[in-house]
Amino acid sequence: MARWWSMRLxxxxxxxxVCVSAAVGMGVWQYDAWQARRAAERADLTHAEPVAMTDLIGPDDPFPTAGLGRPVEVRGSFLPEGTVLVSGRTGAKGADGSWLVTPxxxxxxxxxxxPVVRGWVPAGTDLTALPAPPTGEVDLVGxxxxxxxGSGTDADRDDDVLPELRIADLVQRVDQDLYGAYVVAEEPLAAxxxxxxxxxxxxxLPEAGRFTGLRNILYAIEWWVFAAFAAFLWLRYVRDATSERDLEEADAGPAGEPVVPSDP
Incomplete structure (x- = not known):
């Protein structure tokens, strides 16, 4: 073992x-980034002061990271069309239900x-039994x-029940352009x-998807593979160098002179 830590090595x-430590460290950094992205999926900034939604996002803007879960103020008029139910939302006491959504x-x-999530209704509620959105201009906070x-598929594309709240699914139901976001109303409307x-x-909200931050966790695994490969090369080199030195010393004999093979 002492030969493994000799001066020449x-x-x-x-x-x-250095190589192993750097690769392991980079893997840990990417793993932390993966965890942070998954946690951000459920960020809740309910204690922040509401701001106008237009201050955070424009009609054609990508969703801003700083706006995730932020309370916003919205002023406008509900569309007469485009109201849907979004299934798979657990309510009080674990009851299954749906979100009532209107742009x-x-x-x-x-x-x-x-799109605005107006509230939650128990599973099996018929959309026609629910009140229509109010007319005229309204102010709300959400x-x-x-x-x-998500990866859910819509079993019946002809009804008004969706498995997830995807803007791409809603844009086909209205004539207006839609923002790349939605708002969960803090309180249901009076009606x-x-x-x-x-x-x-x-x-x-649904749990973070399996593929949230997938690139980060794959990078973490890649760095850890690099670390294992670097460790393998390191140990292989040291082993080969140590074995070569042992052979040289064996050939030199006990007094440092070459060993002369004896006659048979």
Missing amino acids: WGAHLLGL ITVGDASAPAV WLQPTEA DAAAGVDGATLDQ
Whole structure:
């Protein structure tokens, strides 16, 4: 074992330690980034002061990271079309249910619209039994969320029940352009509350998808593979160098002179 840490191999040991440590460290950094991205999927900034939604995102802008879960103020008019139910939302006491969603214009009647989660209803509720959205201009406060990108498939594309709240699915149902986000209303509208619609909460958001931050976790695994490969090369080099030295010493004999093979 002492030969493994001889002076002539210090350079190899130093290079091996640097390479392995750097690769392991980079892997840990990417792993932490993966965890952070998954945690951000459920970020809840309910204690922040509400701001105008247009201050965070424009009609054609990608979803801003700083806006995830941020309370926003929306002023506009609900569209007469485009109301849907989004299934798979667990309510109080674990009851299965759906979100009631209607797009609202952000500004005048011709402005782009943003889908608003008006509230939660028990599973099996018929959309026709729920109140229509109010007419005229309304003001509401809710939490800004990015479009969902789950792997659920819509079993019946002709009905008004969706498996996830995806902007791409809603844009086909309205004439207005839609923002690349949606808003979860903090409180149900008066007419909705009177009809038994409960308030939706961020706790009803789906768990982070399996592929959230996939690139980061793959990079972490890649760096750890590099670390293992570097460790293998390091140990292989040291082993070969040590074996070569042992052979040289064996050939030199005990007094440092070459060993002369004896006659048979």
